[in-house]
Amino acid sequence: MIPTERNASPRGLLTEDLCKIRKVGTALLAPAGDDLVYHVSVADIVQNEYDDLIILVSANRTAKTVLGHGAAHTWSPDGSELLYETGNGELHIYTVKTAASRFLAQRHDSSFFFNHLALKNVIWSPDGQYIAYLSADFSSETENSEIRVIDDLLYKSKGGRGRPVYADHACTHLYLVPAAGGSPVLLTPGPYNEHSITWASDSRHIAFISNRTSRPDDIQQSDVWTVDTQTLKITRLTQHKGMTYQPAWSPDGSQIAFLAVSGHFGTNDSTAEDTHIGLISADGSNFRYLTKSFDRRIEHIRWHPSGKHLFFIAGDHGDTSIYQVNIDKEEITMVQGGTGCIYEFCLNSSGEEMVFIKSDTNRPAEVFLTSNHGTVMEQITQENTAWMETKTLQQASTFRFRSFDNLSVQGWLMPPVGFTATQKYPLILVIHGGPHNMFGHNFDERMHLLSQAGYAVLYINPRGSHGYGQTFSNGTILNWGGGDYQDLMAGVDFVLKEYSWLDAKQLGVTGQSYGGYMTNWIITQTSRFSAAVTDGGISNLVSFAGTSLYHSLMESEFGGRACERFDLLWQWSPLRNANRASTPTLFLHGETDNEVPFSQAEEMYTALKKQGVHTTLIQYTGEGHGWRPDLNPRSKADLNERMIRWFDTYVKAATP
Structure with a gap:
């Protein structure tokens, strides 16, 4: 597909636009009635922070009210009240009719990290009488702040600005409080953690997830448990x-x-094995999987009120859609999909309407409403419409190519803003993290920033990505930097052959997290790229296995304890081949990154520096891992500006 030429002087996404993007999420449709709340995160460049707004939309869609700051959790069963949480953990109930809030309880959050899919949710009982929530049980004992005693494995936290670098020793437990107010009751005492709670229809039993193995900080196994709120x-x-x-x-x-x-x-962390829907009877019997035949990664499950279907989200070839599975026949059909990525959804009490969050390549996420089984769709919010209308954003075209072993691989190519077919353009390869993430038809700021800066942008889902089935997702097992590296290089070769307006002499590569690992790996395998930017990347799998919050990832990906796999981990470590690297490389890394510790950047930077490679290491004080929302607005803008300047210096200056 040849991109559209433009005669005007277009203006794409600039770094100063990043603070204008209003990040929309968590839409909750009232069970009875059409009131809607959703969350918006807004950057404050002056205060260098994000403000989390809870916005109420009236049933007739004519009025919007900011009812609080924080996060909305759940509507009352009759839809007359909303429970939300402030930034400091206070739980409040907002009454729609009076537009007034009342304090309910104080929730405390432990810095201990369970896993990426663990929910610290708050839920309202079906009869409307009680609210269950999760809170940490901090000890009144004080520790010597100058001496840290470590006696467990998961002692690190997901460090970032305003968050602890080390995990506390508090356990997260389940509490119950009357919705009308009163003293909370502890339901699940003991030396364990609970998360991800759900009420039974009898308003008496609550199910939750807990790892109660003999060594929960080491053995990553968990089960479904229940607690009887009357007998405990x-x-x-x-x-x-x-x-x-x-x-x-x-x-x-x-x-x-x-x-x-x-x-x-x-x-x-990110597992190669795709999640599927398991189903058990309320007594724990009759376990079965419902979605194994679908062969895609399942997320965000919700029951239809009839109990005959379960709705869920799954990624497929770069699109993320809503599906339903019939409980009896296990038949799976798409409910809402098409080009774009849906992140989450919520049903009303009848199951006939749902709201969801969706973005596509050229539009940040907004709230949509659909009814009649997806045949009618309405965009509810316009949080980014006005300022986006002033921008010229290029559309990415998708393509497929055959890799070295004839495996079909999908990629996308975005031309630069102001594209003219008579010119040659430099190309930047962007690599996703995970390694089991998935690129697709969603809004990614990096692509548009690079496009505005005059670059064509190539992004690919190499083997290991989800959205193509379990066999494809397993493509990195025991083989980081093997087949996926060859997929990426085959993709670069493909687009250079297919698109004559790309300049094969002006190539750059960048990636974040596992994408940073692949960037480090690439510069030790080939000199074809004129510049590289590694963002929060891994360089040494051996030291990573002993210092990362995700040390269990190495066991999952390489089939055993790290000490039993040192040869294999070193084999696939970019640092092992650092003496082969000659590509000018910029390292960007958060100071308090415990997911990929800062030492990973130091090791690679030092190795390149000692052999005379042009390299610079940028440390972001107090920042954690990568492109997540906790990266402060100024740091995020600086990171992107440095990335573009580095490519301008070494890629655009490369001899055509």
Whole structure:
């Protein structure tokens, strides 16, 4: 596909536009009635922080009200009240009719990290009488702040500005409080952590997820448990060899659905094994999987009020859509999809309407409403419409190519803003993280910033990416930097052959997290790129296995304890081949990054510096891992500006 030429002087996305993007999420449709709340994160460049707004939209869509700052959790069963949480953990109930809020309880958050799919949610009982929530039980004992005693494995936290670098010793437990107000009651005491809670229809039993193995900081296994809120009896429902996530009790209380993987080596990070929907009877019997035949990664499950279907989200070839599975026949059909990426959704009490968050290549996420099984769709919010109309953003075209072993691989190519067919343009390869993430038809600021800067942007889903089935997702197992590297290089070769307006002499490469690992790997395997930018990347799998919050990832990906796999981990470490690198490389890394520790950048930077490669290391004080929302606005703008300047210096200056 040849991109459209433009005669005007277009203006694409600039770094100063990043603070204008209003990030929309968590839309909750009232169970009865059409009131809607959603979340918007807004950058404050002066205060160098983000403000989280909770916005209420009236039933007739004519009025919007900022009802609070923080996060909305759940509507009351009759839709007359909304429970939300402030930034400091206070739970409040907002009454729609009076537009007034009342304090309910104080929630405390532990810095201990469970896993990416763990929910610290707050839920309203079906009868409207009680609210269950998760809170940490901090000890009154004080520790010597000058001496840190470490006696467990998961002692690090997801460090970032305003967040602890080290995990505390508090356990997160389940509490119950009357919705009318009163003293909270602890339901699940003991030396364990609970998360991801769901009410039974009897308003008496609550299901939750807990890792109660003999060594929960080491053994990444978890099960579905229940607690009786009257007798406080705790019961284990599953005997699952693997990880379980996000249980959801059926409307009639007879069954519990949940997400699960069955791998022997679990991990609190991105797993190669796709999550699927497991289903058990309320007593723990009759376990079965509902979605194995679908062969895609399942997320965000919700019951239809009839109890006959479960809705869920899954990625497929770069698009993320809403599907439903019939409980009896296990038949799966798409409910809402097409080009674009849907992140989450919410049903009303009848199941006939749902709201969801969706973005596409050229539009940041907004709230949409659909009814009649997806045949009618309405965009509810216009948070980014006005300023986006002043921008000229290029559309990415998707393509497929055959890799070295004839495997079909999907990629996207975005031309530069102001494209003219008679010119030659430099090309930047952008690599995703994970390694099991998925690029697709979603809004990615990096692509548009690079496009505005005069670059064509190539991004590819190499083997290891999800959205193409379990076999494809397994493509990096025991083989980081092997087949996926060859996929990426085959993709570069393909577009250079197919698109004559690309300049093969002006190539750059960048990636974040695992994409940073691949960037480090690429510069040790080939000199074809004129410049590289590594953002939060891994360089040494051996030291990573001993210092990362995600040390279990190495066990999951390489099939055993790191000490038993040192030869293999070193084989696939970019640092091992650093003496081959000659590509000018910029390293960008957060100071308090415990997911990929800052030392990973130091090791690679030092190795390149000692052999005379042009390299610079940028440390962002107090920042954690990568492009997540906790990266402050100024740091985020600086990171992008440095990336573009580095490419301008070394890629555009390369001899054509």
